[in-house]
Amino acid sequence: MDIYQIVFLSGIFFIASIVSVIAGSTSLITVPLMLEFGxxxxxxxATNMLALTLMSIGGTLPFIGKxxxxxxxxxLLTLLTIVGSFLGALLVLILPSKSMPLVISISMIIVTILSVITRNTQGTRIEVIPPRIGEIAGYVATFILGIYGGFFSGGYVTLLTAAYVMLFRMTFVEAIATTKFINIFSSLIATSIFIYQGIVDYYLGIILGITxxxxxxxxxxxxxxxxxxxxxxxxxxxxxxxxxITLRKYQEQNRSSSTI
Structure with missing residues (x-):
């Protein structure tokens, strides 16, 4: 990869990281882009996970002390995330990821629908699910999504943000701040496993990570x-x-494979 490609990638990663602090889903942009560059x-x-670790640290800093x-x-959220992320990272090493675009698309569509249904125009806490059930479901969601986050991370924070708003009754800013902190551990655990396996591109990862x-x-x-x-x-x-975008890409891949 030449210097011009790295500069271009850095610019896209920089913009994506700013937006993703609010909306998440960084990997849905960054990983496919790296694949396009070979x-x-x-x-x-693995390299994207290293960059995400640094982004999560940067995204958490403004919330500290607030x-x-x-x-x-x-x-408990951190512990569940660490265990889930560890299991998810292991899946990268043993499972194919051909079906991931469809899984991600369905997940994102579900999140959009649920978020619209439970939206609160005043920005206060949502009180749809009973507190006790919501609390338990929130911890279960943290563990399950932690596995997904360690595996690929595309849409992980997005889904986690929606879960915390609906289940823990957090406001959006509380959910964003909390998920950014938790994502440090999710990305760090996965990155550690990928480093151990020797599949991280340190040169590219550090440049994109700083960005x-x-x-x-x-x-x-x-x-x-x-x-x-x-x-x-x-x-x-x-x-x-x-x-x-993700659903469209999956449909295009299906059409391409059917013509071969």
Whole structure:
């Protein structure tokens, strides 16, 4: 990969990281882009995970000291995320990922529908699910999504944000801040396994990681300045767009394979 391609990738990664602090789904943009530039699939996933770790750290920094992250839930959420991410990263090494675009598309569409149904125009906490059931379901969702996050991460934070808004009754800014913190551990565990397996491109990963770290800081600062209403609007718009693009790409791949 030449310097011009790296500069182009860095620019896209920077913009994606700013937006993804609010909406997530960074990997739905970054991994396919690396594949287009000839990066081997497993290396692309592993290198992207290294960059995501730095982005998550940058995206968390603006929220520290603002009393937005829900501290009382963090120990259990972090533990469930670490275990889930470890299992998910192992799946990368043993399972094919041909069906992932369809899985991601369906997940994103479901998230969009649920988010629209439960939207709150005032930006306050959503109270649709009984507290006790929502609390338990929130922890279960954290573990299951942690597995997915360690495997690919495309849409992981997006789904986790929706889950925390609906199940833990968090506002969007609380969910965004909490998921950014948790994603540090999800990405770090997966990255550690990929490093052990020797499939990380350090040169590309560090360059893109620094870029995304800076983008994460900017994205976090923007998030703090926006109301929950605007955060929700941006979130829903990005989710809908990504769901449409991913589904279209999957359909095109199916048509291409059927003509061979």
């Amino acid at each position: 990066v081997e699939p497993r290396t692309a996933i 009393r937005i992250i829900q501290i009382k839930r963090l120990p 995304m770290f800076l983008g994460g800081i900017i994205g976090g600062q923007i998030t703090l300045k926006l109301s929950n209403v605007w955060l929700q609007r941006i979130y829903l718009t990005v989710v809908a767009i990504l769901a449409f």
